[in-house]
Amino acid sequence: MQTLQAQVGSAPHAVGDQTGKSVELAPGVALAGFTMRFERNEEIFAEEEEADFVYKVVSGAVRDVRILSDGRRQIGAFHLVGDVFGLECGETHLYSAEAVVDCEIALVRRSALDKAADQDGAAARKLWDLTSRDLLRLQDHMLLLGRKSALERVASFLIRMSTRGAAGEAVDLPMSRSDIADYLGLTIETVSRTFTQLERDRAISMPSSRHIVLHNRLAMADS
Amino acid sequence: MQTLQAQVGSAPHAVGDQTGKSVELAPGVALAGFTMRFERNEEIFAEEEEADFVYKVVSGAVRDVRILSDGRRQIGAFHLVGDVFGLECGETHLYSAEAVVDCEIALVRRSALDKAADQDGAAARKLWDLTSRDLLRLQDHMLLLGRKSALERVASFLIRMSTRGAAGEAVDLPMSRSDIADYLGLTIETVSRTFTQLERDRAISMPSSRHIVLHNRLAMADS
DNA sequence: CGTCCCCTTGAGTTATTTCAACACTCGTGG
DNA sequence: CCACGAGTGTTGAAATAACTCAAGGGGACG
CATH class of the missing domain: 1.10.10.10 (Winged helix-like DNA-binding domain superfamily/Winged helix DNA-binding domain)
Known part of the structure; x- marks a missing residue:
C-alpha cells in the first residue's frame, strides 16, 4: 500500500510550487499548501494512516470509503469541488479516501493547521465547525440508510x-x-x-x- | 412542546444546587453546572431548539432521535452513564434527545463552555475531540446500517x-x-x-x- | 474490429417486513 | 387477593422489497 507520505517524498504527482500556494479551508482560514493530482480510483489516504494533511478538492470528486473484512463496502460521503476532507481531530484517518475521477487536490499540512488553531481561537472554532457539519450530514445519511x-x-x-x-x-x-x-x-x-x-x-x-x-x-x- | 428553557425557569425537575456543582465534560474540562431529573420518555431537548446547554448522563440512559414526516424514526445513538451529549458547534440542536428511562442529567451552560474554550486552547481542542468521537461512532453505525x-x-x-x-x-x-x-x-x-x-x-x-x-x-x- | 468495462434488464430467490395473534409483567382498583 | 388493562415482547404465516444470478447492450479505446 503506497502511503501519501511516500508519494509526497518522491512527489510523483505533485504539481505547482510546494511552498507558497494559499488554500482556503474555511472562510477566513487560509494556509500555505500545495496541489497534487490523483487519477481515477487512486487512493488519496488510507484508513489508519497518519493524518498529516488536510485536503480540499480543486477539481474532480472524491469518495470516503469503509470496508468490511469480507469486502462489503460503504461510501460515507462524496466530496465535490470546494469541499474540504480528511480533517481529523485525532492522529489517524478513520476511513480511506479515493479519487472518483482524475482529481486535483490541494493539501495543507496538519502541523500548520494546529499552529493556526493554537494562535487563533476563531480559526480553531472554524475547524470544529467543519467537523460538526460533517456530523450533521452523516446524521441525515444515517436516517436515509436506516429508514428509507x-x-x-x-x-x-x-x-x-x-x-x-x-x-x-x-x-x-x-x-x-x-x-x-x-x-x-x-x-x-x-x-x-x-x-x-x-x-x-x-x-x-x-x-x-x-x-x-x-x-x-x-x-x-x-x- | 415544553422547552427546556421553560423547565429551567420554573425548575420543576431541578435538583441539587444550581450554582456550584462541577461537571466534568472531558478529562481536565470541568465547569459549573446543575442536575435535573427526567422521567422515562420525557424530551430533554428538541430538534431545531436553541442549544443553550450541554448535557452529561449522571444516571439512566438517553436516546438521540430523528423523525421523518411520516413517523419513521431513526435513533442515532444511546448515551449511558458518563456520556456527554447535546454538544453542538452551531446554534441549534440537530436532533432531539429523550430519556430512555428515568434519568438524572447534569447540565452546563453553553455560554460557560464557550468562555472556557476561548480562554483555553486545550479545552477548545477537547470539545472538538468530543464531536470528532461522535463522528467516528456515526461512521461505524453507517456501515452497520448500509451493509450489515x-x-x-x-x-x-x-x-x-x-x-x-x-x-x-x-x-x-x-x-x-x-x-x-x-x-x-x-x-x-x-x-x-x-x-x-x-x-x-x-x-x-x-x-x-x-x-x-x-x-x-x-x-x-x-x- | 474486438475487448473491456459499465450499465441495463429479466427471472427467480430470500431476508426482512407486515399483519395478526398470543404471552408476560406490572400496576391499579375492585 | 384477584381481576383487569395497558404496555411490551414473542411467534407464526403471508407478502414484498431488494438481492442474486445470468444474459445482453453500448460506448470507449487500442
Missing part, C-alpha cells in the same frame, strides 16, 4: 447532488453506479432499476447514465 | 453495549425492543426473532428480555 426505501434513497441522493452543483435541475454524476450503490446501501442493479423507474415516471430525464435532469415531481419521491 | 444483515446488526449492538457496561459478559439493556429496532434500522419483530435465534444458537442467554449474557461465539456473528 430504495426509491427514496435515490431521489434524496439526486436532490442532494443537485443542490451542490451549479445549475438547479441538471446534475452530472461523476461516480459509477457501483459508487452510488455503496453510498446508498443498495446494489447496482437496484440503483439502475430505480433510475429507470424514475425516468419512466417522468421524475427525471437521463440523456446519458451520468447526466440527469431533475423534474419537479421528483421531490414527491423524497421524504 | 439483521443478525450482524444485533450482534454488533450487543458487543458494543457490552464494552460500555461494567462487566465483560452480562449486559443490561435499558431500552425497549422498539428503541433497538429504530437504532438498528430494523423492525421490532426482526429484533425479537434475532435475539431468539442467538439464544437458540447459544451465542447469548436471556434471563429476561432486558438482561443478556454474551457467550464468546457471539463474536462470530459480528463483522
Whole structure:
C-alpha cells in the first residue's frame, strides 16, 4: 500500500510550487499548501494512516470509503469541488479516501493547521465547525440508510447532488453506479432499476447514465 | 412542546444546587453546572431548539432521535452513564434527545463552555475531540446500517453495549425492543426473532428480555 | 474490429417486513 | 387477593422489497 507520505517524498504527482500556494479551508482560514493530482480510483489516504494533511478538492470528486473484512463496502460521503476532507481531530484517518475521477487536490499540512488553531481561537472554532457539519450530514445519511426505501434513497441522493452543483435541475454524476450503490446501501442493479423507474415516471430525464435532469415531481419521491 | 428553557425557569425537575456543582465534560474540562431529573420518555431537548446547554448522563440512559414526516424514526445513538451529549458547534440542536428511562442529567451552560474554550486552547481542542468521537461512532453505525444483515446488526449492538457496561459478559439493556429496532434500522419483530435465534444458537442467554449474557461465539456473528 | 468495462434488464430467490395473534409483567382498583 | 388493562415482547404465516444470478447492450479505446 503506497502511503501519501511516500508519494509526497518522491512527489510523483505533485504539481505547482510546494511552498507558497494559499488554500482556503474555511472562510477566513487560509494556509500555505500545495496541489497534487490523483487519477481515477487512486487512493488519496488510507484508513489508519497518519493524518498529516488536510485536503480540499480543486477539481474532480472524491469518495470516503469503509470496508468490511469480507469486502462489503460503504461510501460515507462524496466530496465535490470546494469541499474540504480528511480533517481529523485525532492522529489517524478513520476511513480511506479515493479519487472518483482524475482529481486535483490541494493539501495543507496538519502541523500548520494546529499552529493556526493554537494562535487563533476563531480559526480553531472554524475547524470544529467543519467537523460538526460533517456530523450533521452523516446524521441525515444515517436516517436515509436506516429508514428509507430504495426509491427514496435515490431521489434524496439526486436532490442532494443537485443542490451542490451549479445549475438547479441538471446534475452530472461523476461516480459509477457501483459508487452510488455503496453510498446508498443498495446494489447496482437496484440503483439502475430505480433510475429507470424514475425516468419512466417522468421524475427525471437521463440523456446519458451520468447526466440527469431533475423534474419537479421528483421531490414527491423524497421524504 | 415544553422547552427546556421553560423547565429551567420554573425548575420543576431541578435538583441539587444550581450554582456550584462541577461537571466534568472531558478529562481536565470541568465547569459549573446543575442536575435535573427526567422521567422515562420525557424530551430533554428538541430538534431545531436553541442549544443553550450541554448535557452529561449522571444516571439512566438517553436516546438521540430523528423523525421523518411520516413517523419513521431513526435513533442515532444511546448515551449511558458518563456520556456527554447535546454538544453542538452551531446554534441549534440537530436532533432531539429523550430519556430512555428515568434519568438524572447534569447540565452546563453553553455560554460557560464557550468562555472556557476561548480562554483555553486545550479545552477548545477537547470539545472538538468530543464531536470528532461522535463522528467516528456515526461512521461505524453507517456501515452497520448500509451493509450489515439483521443478525450482524444485533450482534454488533450487543458487543458494543457490552464494552460500555461494567462487566465483560452480562449486559443490561435499558431500552425497549422498539428503541433497538429504530437504532438498528430494523423492525421490532426482526429484533425479537434475532435475539431468539442467538439464544437458540447459544451465542447469548436471556434471563429476561432486558438482561443478556454474551457467550464468546457471539463474536462470530459480528463483522 | 474486438475487448473491456459499465450499465441495463429479466427471472427467480430470500431476508426482512407486515399483519395478526398470543404471552408476560406490572400496576391499579375492585 | 384477584381481576383487569395497558404496555411490551414473542411467534407464526403471508407478502414484498431488494438481492442474486445470468444474459445482453453500448460506448470507449487500442
